[in-house]
Amino acid sequence: MRIMAQMAMVMNLDKCIGCHTCSVTCKQVWTNRTGMEYVWFNNVESRPGQGYPRRYEDQEKWQGGWKRTRNGGLKLKAGGRFKKLLTIFSNPTLPSLEDYYEPWTYDYRTLTDAPAGDDVPVAQPVSQITGRPMAVTRGANWDDALGGPVNQDPMLEKLNEQVKLEYEEAFLFYLPRLCNHCLNPSCVASCPSGAMYKRAEDGIVLVDQDQCRGWRMCVTGCPYKKVYFNHSTGKAEKCTFCYPRIEVGLPTVCSETCVGRLRYLGLLLYDADRVTAAASVADEQDLYQAQLDVILDPNDDVIAAAALNAGIPQDWLDAARKSPVYQLVKEYQVALPLHPEYRTLPMVWYIPPLSPMVNALAQTGHDGEAQGNLFGAIGSLRIPVEYLASLFSAGDPAPVTWSLQTLAAMRAYMSKKNLGEAADSDPAMDRLYRLLALAKYEERYVIPAAHTEQAHQLEEAVCSVAGYEGGEAAFGSDSGRPVPVSIESFHLTKERQTRDQP
Template structure:
């Protein structure tokens, strides 16, 4: 049977390049969550691993019960319980993390700096809770265990890896893990939403919350095993990473990708067979989920793709997709926690640097292929840890990916030094290695981000026929003078440039005000019927 092909915008992050600078987190926060009610929310956060992560210990699904599981009869079901159980527990969600599990957001009482009476000590700005307004002691935050600054022994993954981890200073390994919403193919947050407010976009697979339909039942917060849905405690609605869809729609990368100083993020289209999503997610053995998800992806050159009715530029973008190359051609990108069975679509190139560092630290040549291969096998702890993150504990795919990275490293060193390069056994040809090197080390903006923009050409859309502003009283109905005069501009072009201008311009969008938060002063836009002559 020919597959039902759908397109998904996906991201790959190369963890070897992440320096843990949090620029992605900060720019994301400035763009999306610099508002009251989501002070504690980081759509993008960077965790030091090993570490507890944010919210604390979110990977401990025995406690949080996020994601899916397969029951004794082999059926896929939500780990926190199905529809009836969700509705029965709707009055108080027993699995909802508290603000303390994230962290209590705070500000500083800067006024004290100028108001403090003259004294021997320099005045300080004491912290104040943004939740209670009271003075507070700062005990935890979204990146509290940065650079192993906290106590990593609480890490749920570390506990799985076992007792051999002593966490002695000399043996310590660490790396950074930037996390955003996974925009899963089988999203358990969407499945958990009683209101049907969460949805997956047909065109690009981006998972969004309809703010007008969300009723604040909070089941999505529980349902997401990555804990990447946040409850806005001011508006009473769920919010999440949007994959920066207003930017993506006009061909711009997400803010976290755009501002990443390590240039470690790749964006591109993946095509997949939507009919087989349920089947793949229900595979009994956790360790087979990675391979199974690979089998879900459709080659852009497959004849089924041409017959699928996808727009040409989406198929073309899928052919050039750097994400497709990293996942399918080089097989160095791996999904985060496939055992949650949500089929995540933000993948990671595992870091080779803990291995290289360990080698170099012990006096060996950290760039030599044989040394690296031996070290990948010998350094069990990092590999097992990575396997718990990316392949449900199966070390084979992680080792293979690290071997390919090691092969590229030594091969390209030989090339650079003018030596005769020796092709190590890693499953990659010389051409593969050159292309992979180019993509990982040199790729420019338009090679790292291959984003199709032609949303308006989606089959079934009739935007170009007639003008959608021609409704009664709309700008398209104005007389032959002024703004409405002249030949009508096709809407898709106008909105494309309009959107692009808005996304790159200085103007920021105004916050929406709802009745429950309205202080009675002023007249919030949209809360009342527009006056005659006023644009709605």
């Protein structure tokens, strides 16, 4: 057993109002510069919808993530080292600007400098790439609130007609997305230059800008399309999980500014020796359970002793015990990973939305808060469980149903309790309610500060990625070899991330 710590996030989709504040604040901090105009480290998609870049979930086309080989190992879907070598100068499976969108601004000078005349001056859209006037035909959230061609959603395409129709009638929900800082990141394994790495101390996946040669294999390798190419510097960039903030105990910018207060941050302890086996289970629908099994109980004395022995500091262990992410992911099992079938073991988790069902029940004259009605509705009225399952559990409805039933039971319990009708108090439900409805800042974000004195020792540690194709280290990547940088200087990163030149 090799215990490692992972900083992880949970988002409660019931509360997301699609305001895009998280995306905008993230952009202002990280990608508001030349070459990154089209980039949104955090974006919010309406579901059903095509997402950003468009139809990124169509892995037949984009070849992201891992596939299981016949002998039970893992192989990058986009191909191993030989194929990479052949395509290194012209990677064929890259999204183009057409798939993202052409970023634009407006020519505001016409508003202020136009001579007096009969016509009202208009600020024309101008391409931020070419500087020429352009017609705006798409954007990063073009599907917003079902505004786009929802039937082109790759997940909806897989469902039968009846489900599609009922789904489109039923509701929409918002899905905020960022890099999942996966336990088994295919982006890291795809990098021929060893520039991408997973930090040993907290599992944050980063790109070493000095080592990146701009091959863009990581862009292809990430099935979530959360690595981006900076056209100005010629380097790959991605969400950093705001590590300069995390290192001093502050939440990520997207979490701090989230209007719905729906994001939770905390530590998970996991067994790095079991990651590859968990990602390689034969049946895709077993991947969620395998991912859960890798996560260890920090309250178990044996695990705690082993964690301390592995060099995890006492205050990190204490934080893991208080982690809201651990409670929602492992104890209550209400938070699920996005597309576990990509076999990357993502560490951003989602609580599927329940609210529309309550509203739908209330509209039919039924008590939308009664437990019996809610449970019945999950099985019958709410056919989109299949759609949610296609997002969060490789098509297996059981984990989604469990999550929704738990949320429904909590609602019903609290409703009865508030009306003075609850027979017995239920501490587990009280705790879940507190976590989901009332949790204060310090309960939502349990982030231990970094131990800079351990930086050198951590450089000797190994990354959790074990490689692929029979345990061999991933092609030219950091997999299985010492992590090059553990704790970087904030000023160095700021300088890198804000300069416009390579």
